[in-house]
Amino acid sequence: MAKKNDNSYDASEIKVLEGLEAVRKRPGMYIGTTSSAGLHHLVWEIVDNSVDEAMAGFCTKIKVTVHPDNSVTVEDNGRGIPVAKHPQKKISTLEVVLTILHAGGKFDNQAYKVSGGLHGVGVSVVNALSKKMVVQVKRDGGIYEMQFARGKTTEKLKELGKTKTTGTTITFWPDDTIFETTVYDYDTLHDRLQETAFLNKNLKIILTDERELTPRVDEFCYSGGIIDFVKYLNGWNGQKYEKEVLPGLSKPIYIEGKSDPDAPFSQMGEVEVALQWNTTYSEHTLSFANDIYTEEGGMHLEGFRTALTKAVNDYGKRQNIIKEKDPNLTGDDIREGLTAVVSVKLPDPQFEGQTKAKLGSSYMRTLTNRIVSQGMAEYLEEHPNQAKEILKKASQAAKGRLAAQKARQATRRKGLLESASLPGKLADCSVRDPEMTELFIVEGDSAGGSAKMARDRSIQAVLPLRGKILNVERVQEHRALSSDTITSLITAIGTGVDQEFDINKARYHKIVIMTDADVDGAHIRILLLTFFYRYMKPMIEAGYVYVAQPPLYQLKPKGKKHGKYIYTDEELAVEAKKFEDSTKYTVQRYKGLGEMDPEQLWSTTMEPKNRILLQVTIDDAMAAERAVSDLMGTQVEKRKDFIQTHAKDVRFLDI
Template sequence: MTDEYTAHHLQVLEGLEAVRKRPGMYIGSTDSRGLMHCLWEIIDNSVDEALGGYGTRIDVLLRTDGSVEVRDTARGIPVDIEPRTGLSGVEVVFTKLHAGGKFGSGSYTSSGGLHGVGASVVNALSARLDVEVDRDGKTWAMSFHRGEPGTFDGQGPDAPFTPFRAASRLTAVGKVKKGVTGTRIRYWADPQIFTKDAEFGVTELEQRMRQTAFLVPGLEMAIRDERDATADPIEQAFRFDGGISEFAEYLAVDPPVTDTWRLTGSGSFTETVPVLQPSGTMIPTEVERRCEVDIALRWGTGYDTVSRSFVNIIATPKGGTHQQGFEQGLVKAIRAQIDQNARKLKVGTAKVEKDDMLAGLTVVLTVRLPEPQFEGQTKEVLGTPAVRQIVSNVVNTALTAQLTSTGRDDKVQAAQVLDKIVSEMKARISARAHKETQRRKNALESSSLPVKLVDCRSNDVSDSELFIVEGDSALGTAKLARHSEYQALLPIRGKILNVQKASVGDMLSNAECAAIIQSVGAGSGRSFDLSAARYGKIIMMSDADVDGAHIRTLLLTLFFRYMRPLIEDGRVFAAVPPLHRVIVIYPGSKPNETIYTYSEAELHALLAKLGKAGRRWQEPIQRYKGLGEMDAEQLATTTMDRSARTLRRVHVDDAESAARIFEMLMGSDVAPRRSFIVDSSDRLARDRIDA
């Protein structure tokens, strides 16, 4: 550092030097994320061709030597001479920043590439890049070393390289049949730029290719991973003709409330942009743009929101004006319909909010327009202002038409959606009311807790336990058996509502479900707040028979659907009450011994052991049909006393898999459940059936 600072200290980075000096500006980072971004740039160029109707297949090959190759069957990069530079089209695309056919020249009506830097940036950051183009009956080839055109004497990036001196040459290396076109690009990422641990993620690549295949119906995307030389290559291909409707069904994680609805439309707007004139000057010109909107959405029974948005098939994970327009149109259309049906839906004075409408919604939002404005080269946020109002108008118009359709199925689904949204609103208001109350209320204060809750005295959440007890008879015994300092009791009457089949409104209006949610005190659904839960353990204490198992299943369905964080945090348990009570008789004055068994197999093993030892036991052996048959001492000793009881913790290792199992076993669709029962009957332990 010196005090002197003159024009001699200024540097002008020419051509691709700027990319190599500041790669993060163009690809975000130089780790695996940046490496993948380079690959997306090459793939997206091929996808833009498919969007224009050229080419039906794109192949990506991960080679053993660390290179990656992208092949397509599109028109092929132009090989003729570009007049202003005097270079071939191939060299212009790969060596000149902001060069391409996506600047309003008419080659693309909509595309993901906008800035003309994708291929040239990848070339600049590659130790070697080879390109082959099938066009005009020939195969043309050219190679580059860190962005500089030339020839390699051998294979791989370490082969001797000779740059072109006088003029670059695009070489014809073969012939192809008439009409055959396409491009093959193979490159080796430069180790001087990328970190040592940067690598291509196959899972991420498969997800992106599957996503693209959904967005471009009829396009086949294939990947072949050859990097492990000791194993067979991993191959995967994706093609979906159903488009974004099929994409929405794939993304959905819950049973449907509606079919997948398609909302389509378009709108025009004008904007002033610099237009390149034949003379080479840029003149601000007012041009008319057309924005095409295509949306697939469906509501499900859950409360999670799954949203994907795209502009010209480029994902915009951080949203933008199109996402804002969708939400604006959604709110306007839904509120209008709820206002018209306020009396029927029993809305009252409350007002539905956006989050109520998004609960259980799966949506794929796509817009297509020429030259959209993005924030940065990574294109994560759409910035074109006019798109917001266009999308809002399309959503408002199309969704209103869907909700007011006179078709029989449409009317039923519209009613179910509005009822679900109103139920979400009521659940949100109820959860907020619960949250505003204190966790504990003493006898001098008012309480919103259920009347039948027998609460504990402790305010220490981590030490407290809530026993959900089956029946009032068991409650009476449990009151005497519990430790009132930290054990609370909530009786339920029989089998609660199967919430996998019921709507949110039915669940909230069910007395048993409402009592459980109130007692836990943390709300339900998307408004559930684990930190507000009033108990450290939730223990299901039901009879050791088939009915008790059914009640546990219904309770678990309620917890999994509406209070899942409790399970994920390991706070839900099942008590293990005994099935038999065996009194072993001792001779003389020695007191008899009481042994509890928890299954038929355990009982038979115990009796065999006692018989072998010459011991006698009291007949008949007591078999507990329910918790109410135990006295307080027996219940405390076997099920409630921390020093002697056994608890089974309920946990979820794979939430999506668990959701599918809950839907199959507890959902409305009977056929899959019947098939499961028939197929699994040979694995049934018949001695566990209480018959």
């Protein structure tokens, strides 16, 4: 008998994964990751189904409950998943939906005209990745229940009783053999569900966390929909805004419209836009398609921006505010200080990429453009005082843009001049491969001196900052780019900023913010993170930005040169009995990096094998914007409270 060749490839090599086995084998293909983000994605898939019921007009309330064992229940008062025997599969339709991929009511546009969960994979994927799932359906006068485990049916459909109400209740236990963690983060759930409530006017969403001694409950319901969303993003607390809005614009501009009634079904859609300007210098526009956050925008966002730019320029020309000889305002000029939400609903959205980050349905660009053009033109004509304020703000932005161009040119010239030597006080490393190199940003010459002596000179560079970095949240770009500290930072990193930003020119793939573990250090850290968020966000998105975690204390036995390094007050409390005996132990509190000798700084904070580095990520656009604007805006108390609360105990950081 001939021996099988090791390189052979025949029919016997092809493995067929039955049912939901494929999901369990490659979960990342369906939920992106098995980390915390993937864990929370399970909740979004179930909630999205309930929201689809709401968008179809059949659901008014959704309850999400996290139980003490980190199982989750999602309950809605929609129509309930059908339980009758499926005509093709000859089993309960409920079982079909829960155990077969691409089985749902979202493919023929009959059950759902508009849907966020597009592919019919959501609930079955959650089932596949749960060690247990219990589904109850109230429908057709009865209460029905089925149970599943890891994608397979464990208890067939049974009727529990009678009811006059309808709805679906799903409880699931994430499979701890699949996920890196099965502990849900309340803030992540809170922010996403609040966002969902904003996007669905009058939909009540109740979030309950039973893991605390006294369960925490938050209820979201917004009669103003995305108008309330924009007000929230600008910091409205019921009485005043945290961000100063332009005069006369205390109520956001709201525009809505839909496609012509006689348009083909595939070309139908609805558009909602709410917008409001504030006195800051950055734009914050969020776009959604069928409640899905389109992080990279797409056709609806293009249509909105084009219409807004044209409407403001046309009005300015008609009113002679923009003179005949003057150039038009750019879109960036007009959107400086703008907070906006663009939400569209359409029957068959086409997204670019698996992540649904960009809407590709081209007709939505035309529809959004038409509706926003008409709505903005009417608003500006009917509100001349507000229109003048908008144009005044945009004209100031145009002047700032021209000044920023000059500042960027100066920064580029400075970078070219300094490229032959070291920019600022940078102590560079010898290796030139950015994938292998690290830049430590430290405060002051004292810490800089210790870091330069401690580092691995081949792969670690050190840049000491001269004084506190400018708060870029509160100044225009040209002011920021005129700062020596910021230009040195930009030159050292090598990417440039704004239109000239090129991540491929990054000289290091690890930028480590290394500040003292005290209130001042926390302040500098926030200032630096604000700079990266506003001017080099792709660096954060690429995973290049980190925060170092130096120790707070050293618990040292008497007579010994070195002891145990302690990074939090909680950890110190665990060691309390030891250091209470002052005859045997001493506790040293590190007020700054400069207090450590180079050997200590290396072994605790810079040495790759022992150090703790926190990767800075951007997980949620709404939370990110509020974090940066709250902390670095004009509200001093918010910033002070945050710094004092988190200066010593930050253990992970999502911006």
